[in-house]
Amino acid sequence: MPSKWTLLSWGPEGWLDDIFQGVFITVSLAAATLPLGLAIGFFVALAKKSEEPSLKLAGDIYTTIFRGLPELLTLFLVYYGAQIGLQNVIRLFRPEASVEVNSFVSGMVALGVVFSSYASEVFLSAFRAIPRGQYEGGYSIGLSRGQTMRLVIMPQLIRVALPGLANLWLILLKDTALVSAIGLSDILRQSGIAARVTREAFLFFGVASLLYLVLAIISSVGIRAVERAVSQSEAR
Amino acid sequence: MTMAQSAVAEAPPPPVRRWTRQRIVGHALVGLWALAGLGLVYFLISGWNPPLFERWAPAYLSGLGVTLKLVLISSVVGALLSLPVAYARMSRNRFLSALAYGYVYFFRGTPLLAQTFLIYYGLGSFRPQLQAVGLWDFFREGFNCAVLAFSLNTAAYQAEILRGAIQSVPRGQWEAGAALGLHRLQILRKIILPQALIVALRPYGNEIILMIKASAIVALVTVLDLMGQTRLAFSRSFDYQTYIWAALIYLALVESLRHGVEWIERRITRHLIR
Numbered sequence: 001m002p003s004k005w006t007l008l009s010w011g012p013e014g015w016l017d018d019i020f021q022g023v024f025i026t027v028s029l030a031a032a033t034l035p036l037g038l039a040i041g042f043f044v045a046l047a048k049k050s051e052e053p054s055l056k057l058a059g060d061i062y063t064t065i066f067r068g069l070p071e072l073l074t075l076f077l078v079y080y081g082a083q084i085g086l087q088n089v090i091r092l093f094r095p096e097a098s099v100e101v102n103s104f105v106s107g108m109v110a111l112g113v114v115f116s117s118y119a120s121e122v123f124l125s126a127f128r129a130i131p132r133g134q135y136e137g138g139y140s141i142g143l144s145r146g147q148t149m150r151l152v153i154m155p156q157l158i159r160v161a162l163p164g165l166a167n168l169w170l171i172l173l174k175d176t177a178l179v180s181a182i183g184l185s186d187i188l189r190q191s192g193i194a195a196r197v198t199r200e201a202f203l204f205f206g207v208a209s210l211l212y213l214v215l216a217i218i219s220s221v222g223i224r225a226v227e228r229a230v231s232q233s234e235a236r
Numbered sequence: 237m238t239m240a241q242s243a244v245a246e247a248p249p250p251p252v253r254r255w256t257r258q259r260i261v262g263h264a265l266v267g268l269w270a271l272a273g274l275g276l277v278y279f280l281i282s283g284w285n286p287p288l289f290e291r292w293a294p295a296y297l298s299g300l301g302v303t304l305k306l307v308l309i310s311s312v313v314g315a316l317l318s319l320p321v322a323y324a325r326m327s328r329n330r331f332l333s334a335l336a337y338g339y340v341y342f343f344r345g346t347p348l349l350a351q352t353f354l355i356y357y358g359l360g361s362f363r364p365q366l367q368a369v370g371l372w373d374f375f376r377e378g379f380n381c382a383v384l385a386f387s388l389n390t391a392a393y394q395a396e397i398l399r400g401a402i403q404s405v406p407r408g409q410w411e412a413g414a415a416l417g418l419h420r421l422q423i424l425r426k427i428i429l430p431q432a433l434i435v436a437l438r439p440y441g442n443e444i445i446l447m448i449k450a451s452a453i454v455a456l457v458t459v460l461d462l463m464g465q466t467r468l469a470f471s472r473s474f475d476y477q478t479y480i481w482a483a484l485i486y487l488a489l490v491e492s493l494r495h496g497v498e499w500i501e502r503r504i505t506r507h508l509i510r
Contacts, residue, residue, distance in 0.1 A: 047265070055262030061269050068490040069483055070452035073463060076470075077479055084476050170345075177347035181456055188350055195357060202358030209346040209354055216345040 007198055008207065015194040015204070022190035023211055026176050029107055029186065033172060036112035038165070041119025048120060049127045059120065066117035072178050075110040079182045082106060107179035115172050122164035127153075129160045159230050166223040173215055187211050276480065283477050292469045292478065299465035300485060302379070306454065306461060307447045310383050314390035321395035326402070336395070343392035349453045351389055356381040356457040382454040386447065393443055401436035402428060434504055441497030445490055452486075462486070 010016045047059035066074065079101060087099045130153060138148030180189035191208035195201040253259070324336035343351065359366065359375050366372040374380050405428050413423035455464035466482040469475075 047262070050258055050262070052256070052258045052262045054266045055258055058262060058265035058269060061266075064491065065487065068449075068487045068494075070449040070463065070486055072452040072455070073466075073479065073483055073486060076467075077483060080470070080476060080479065174345075174347040177349045178453070180349075188347070188353065192353065192357075200361060202354065202361040205350060205354040205358050209342075209350045212346045212350060213342065 004200070004203060007194075007200060007203070015190075015198070018194065019187060019190045019204075019207065019211070022185055022187040023215075025104075025184060026173075026186040027215070029104060029111070029176050029179060029184070030169075030173050032104075033108050033111045033115060033176075034169065036108060037115030037119055037168075037172070040112065040116035042123055044116060044120035045123030045127060048124050063117045063120055066113045071110070071114050071175050072181065074114055075107065075178055075182060078110040078113075079103065079106040082109075103179060103182045103184040106182060107176070107184055111172060111175055111179075114175070115168060118168050118171075119165060122161050122168065123157070126157050126161035126164070130156055155233070162223075162227055162230060166219075166227075169223070170216055170219060173219065174212065177212070280477060280480060283475065285475065285477070288469075288473055288475060288477075292465070295460075295465045295469065296462065296481065296485070299460055299462035300489075302459065302461040303448065303451050303463075306379065306382060306386065306451050306459075307444065310386035310390055311394075311444055311447060313383070313387040314394050317387060317391035318394035318398055321391055322398040322402070325395060325399050340392045340395060343389050344396075348385065348389050348450050349456065352382060352385040352453060352457055355385045378454065378457045378459040382451075382457060382459055386451070386454075390443060390447055394440070397436050397439040397443065398432075400439070401432035404435045405431045434501075434508075437501055437504070438497065441493070441501075445493055448489060448493070449486070 006013050008014055008016055044059045044062055047055045048063075050056060069077070083099055083101045086101065087097075090097045090099060134152055134156065135148055138152040139145075143151065176186060177188045180186050180192065183189070187208050191204040195204040198204070321336050321339060324332040325340065327333050327336075355375075356378060359381070363372060366375060375384075409427050409431070410423055413427045414420075418426070451461060452463035454461050455467055458464070460468070462482060462485060466478055469478040
């Protein structure tokens, strides 16, 4: 029986290279989800802070649904829903076709909507922290609504929303573990395979947990750097 | 025109609500949601399948029971475990607080799914030792492993909630209690906790909601909770309805809990509203 160090080595004997492929998948999934979630979250927040009641209602429904559903269920709803939906559409044209939905994209969409519903709350409270006068100041020097939003409000908004968004990023990183359930070879799935083959489950799931921990630590360092950069631009 | 006449002048007509772009987009989006809702209802009615319902309705109910039992047991055990963790975290002893910090950091920094796998599959690596102490039969059950993982996880979160709440009470409250000659535990119980728990209520409520949502993952370690039954039903019938039913049940559960917490919060903060 090979020693534990052999099992954890890089190469054909060890599993470290396989697990690191999983790290790559996990990180790229989280990184791909982030802009999607931020963009949707921002627009949902805009809808929820609007004075138009119907727009607010539409935003509230969105958040209520995607914050209320378990993430795993959302993932399955998206994955199987897309599969069945696409299959029905394609069978109109080619009756014998079978559809395989990309699990990376499904994971991205599912995690993206969950992320965005939380992010919209963060953005909303950040919007509330910005005084009305900032908008009025923007309009009074002749900026359009879009320009005011982009040049006056956004720089301040990011500063206020950053801690909340950083928190959501750490949650997103952990939530990516769920995609192993729909067959994407992320950290957890790769270590699960290693655990099953070598019968060293504690070792490999322990390694997986530590890798997530390392990702979290690296993220916190990065977040602190971003926070410092953003707060330097603050007017004193 | 006399003064009297002008005093009874009519109120100005209400401003005309114009169809601004925002209003159009808002109505369109609400319409879209309504359409989606109607589509869902139509989907559920058109695909209504009595044998399927009769076969799985009891299973869903028992699954819901398992979910609730899991969350209830883990949150109570987690609350008990969180007391020493929070105490250690606030203690002046460096070693003790570092230990508690490490515990909290680990359980908050890694996915709950990885922790559950670590316990469910990982403890199998220690089978001889566990058998020697007679705990093997306990840990062979997916449910028990899930309870252990969830309790350890929520203990870390609850310890932070508790610590934050206790530290949100101003120091002067402790000093005033000490000045009255109360014992530290008495101060904690009679002065600090009543104020801290008001602060902690909302985070505690959120934690339980998060636990209910997270509990869906135990389906991946063979526990037949609501999610587990749903997966089973879907794999047998390939009927998408099965997932929709589960989604509706989870939504109803989470929403009623959220409103319940809000109601309690309104009630216990009545004395703070001026």
